[in-house]
Amino acid sequence: MIDSPPDSDDALALRVAKRDKLAFSMLYDRYARAVYVFAAHLLDPNEAEEVVQDVFLRLWNKAGQFDSAKGVFGAWLMQIARNRVMDALQKRNKQYRQEVLDEVDELLAQIPDESNIEQMSWERQQQHALQLALAQLPEDQRRAIVLAYFGGMSHTEISNSLALPLGTVKKRIALGVSKLRKALQHINPLATTPEKASDAKEKE
Amino acid sequence: MTCEHIRTLLAETALVNEANAANNPATMAEVASHLATCADCAAWARENERLFAMLPMVLAQVSEVQLPPHLKAKVMQSLEATSAAQPKRPTRGWAWPQFNANLWRKLGAAMLMLMLIATFGWALQLNSALSQERALRAEYANLLTFQQEMVLEVVDSPKANKLFLRSAQTDSTAYGKVFVRADLPHVVIMAARLPIPPAGLVYQMWLMRDGKYDMVGVMPVNPQGFGLIVFDADMNGPIYQKALLVAQPAGTNNPNAGTFIVAGER
Numbered sequence: 001m002i003d004s005p006p007d008s009d010d011a012l013a014l015r016v017a018k019r020d021k022l023a024f025s026m027l028y029d030r031y032a033r034a035v036y037v038f039a040a041h042l043l044d045p046n047e048a049e050e051v052v053q054d055v056f057l058r059l060w061n062k063a064g065q066f067d068s069a070k071g072v073f074g075a076w077l078m079q080i081a082r083n084r085v086m087d088a089l090q091k092r093n094k095q096y097r098q099e100v101l102d103e104v105d106e107l108l109a110q111i112p113d114e115s116n117i118e119q120m121s122w123e124r125q126q127q128h129a130l131q132l133a134l135a136q137l138p139e140d141q142r143r144a145i146v147l148a149y150f151g152g153m154s155h156t157e158i159s160n161s162l163a164l165p166l167g168t169v170k171k172r173i174a175l176g177v178s179k180l181r182k183a184l185q186h187i188n189p190l191a192t193t194p195e196k197a198s199d200a201k202e203k204e
Numbered sequence: 205m206t207c208e209h210i211r212t213l214l215a216e217t218a219l220v221n222e223a224n225a226a227n228n229p230a231t232m233a234e235v236a237s238h239l240a241t242c243a244d245c246a247a248w249a250r251e252n253e254r255l256f257a258m259l260p261m262v263l264a265q266v267s268e269v270q271l272p273p274h275l276k277a278k279v280m281q282s283l284e285a286t287s288a289a290q291p292k293r294p295t296r297g298w299a300w301p302q303f304n305a306n307l308w309r310k311l312g313a314a315m316l317m318l319m320l321i322a323t324f325g326w327a328l329q330l331n332s333a334l335s336q337e338r339a340l341r342a343e344y345a346n347l348l349t350f351q352q353e354m355v356l357e358v359v360d361s362p363k364a365n366k367l368f369l370r371s372a373q374t375d376s377t378a379y380g381k382v383f384v385r386a387d388l389p390h391v392v393i394m395a396a397r398l399p400i401p402p403a404g405l406v407y408q409m410w411l412m413r414d415g416k417y418d419m420v421g422v423m424p425v426n427p428q429g430f431g432l433i434v435f436d437a438d439m440n441g442p443i444y445q446k447a448l449l450v451a452q453p454a455g456t457n458n459p460n461a462g463t464f465i466v467a468g469e470r
Contacts, residue, residue, distance in 0.1 A: 041267065056279050
C-alpha cells in the first residue's frame with residue numbers, strides 16, 4: 001500500500017477528521033473558490049457565502065466519513081457542494097434557472113488559452129483538458145450536461161426543457177460524458193480504465 | 205446486466221442528482237450491486253465521479269468571480285463555534301497550556317458560562333427565599349397578635365437585615381428567618397413548617413452575637429407549624445452570626461444539648 005503524500009487531499013482530510021485546523025485551511029484554499037463560484041453563478045453572492053460556510057462546516061464535522069477507497073476527496077466535497085446548491089436552486093423559479101444555466105453554458109463554451117500548458121500542474125492540466133473538451137463538445141451535448149450537472153435536472157425535465165425525446169437526451173449526455181472521459185484519458189491514460197469497444201464506436 | 209449496460213446506465217444517470225436518482229431505486233440498486241462485484245466498472249464509476257467533480261473547477265477557471273477574502277475568517281470562526289459546542293475529547297495526562305489566543309478565548313467563554321450559571325443559581329435561590337418570606341408574612345398576618353405592628357415595622361422595612369434559617373433535618377422542610385433593623389432594637393424570628401415538638405421538649409431559640417450564644421426565647425408552634433418570637437435586644441440593629449432553633453427540655457442552657465430544627469449562619 002502506498003501512503004498518500006502529506007499534503008494530498010486524502011492526507012489532509014484525514015487530519016481534518018482529527019480536528020487539524022491547518023489541514024482544514026489548506027483544503028479551504030484548494031476548494032473554496034470552486035465552491036463559491038459554483039454557488040455564485042447559480043444563486044447569488046450572499047447565498048454563495050452561506051453555501052461555502054455550510055459546505056466547509058460539513059467538511060469539518062464529517063471529514064471522518066470520507067473514505068478514499070470509495071473515491072477522490074474532490075468528488076466527495078463537490079458532491080456535498082452540489083447537493084447544497086441544488087437544494088437552493090430548486091427554490092428558484094424556472095425562468096431564473098434557465099437564465100443562470102444559459103450563462104454557465106456560455107462560459108463553458110469558451111476555448112481556453114493554450115499558452116503555458118507545460119508549466120501547469122497535473123491537476124491544472126486536467127482541468128484545462130476538460131475545459132477544452134467542454135468547449136469543443138457539440139452545443140446540444142454540452143447543454144444537456146450543463147442542465148443535468150449544474151441545473152440538477154432529471155432527464156425528463158431536460159427532455160421537456162429542450163423539447164427533445166427522452167432517449168435523445170440520455171444519448172446526448174452519455175456521448176458527452178464519454179468524450180470528456182477521453183479528454184482526461186489523453187492527459188493521464190493510467191488513471192482511467194480501458195474503454196469498452198462500445199465507447200470506441202460512439203459517433204456524434 | 206452486462207458491464208456495457210451498466211456503464212451506459214452510469215453515463216446516463218451519473219449527472220442526475222441524488223434526489224432524481226432516488227426516483228428509480230430498482231435500477232440504482234442493480235447498478236450498486238454490480239459495482240460491488242465488478243472492480244472495472246467500480247473504477248469506471250469513480251473516474252466519472254472525478255470528472256464531474258472537476259466541472260465546478262473548470263467553471264472556476266473560466267469565471268471572473270472571485271472568492272471574498274473575508275470569507276475564510278468567517279468560516280474559521282464558525283469552526284471555533286462548532287468546536288466550543290462539542291464535548292472535548294479526553295486527553296492522556298495533563299500539560300501546561302500553551303499561551304494562545306484561542307485558549308484564552310475558550311477560558312473566557314467558560315468563565316462567562318460559570319458566571320451565568322452562578323447568577324442563575326443565585327436568582328433561583330433569591331426567588332425561593334422571597335417566596336418563602338412571603339409565605340412567612342402570610343402566616344403571620346393570620347395571627348393578628350398585639351405584636352403585629354412591631355413585626356411589620358421590622359419585616360417590611362427595606363432596612364431589614366435577614367439571617368436565613370434552613371432545616372437541620374434531612375427529612376424536614378422547615379425554614380425561617382431572623383429579622384433585625386439597624387435603627388430599631390426589635391428582633392423578629394419566624395419559622396414555618398415546624399414539626400410539633402416531641403413530648404417534654406420545647407423549641408428554644410439561640411442567637412450568637414460576638415461569639416456567644418444567648419437563648420432568646422421559646423418558640424411556640426401553632427397547629428400549622430408556624431412559630432414566632434419577637435423581642436427587643438439591648439441595642440439597635442444587633443448582628444447575629446448564628447441562629448439555632450433547638451428541640452430540648454425547657455431551661456436547658458446549652459444550645460448543643462438537643463436536636464437542631466433549623467439553623468442559620470452569616
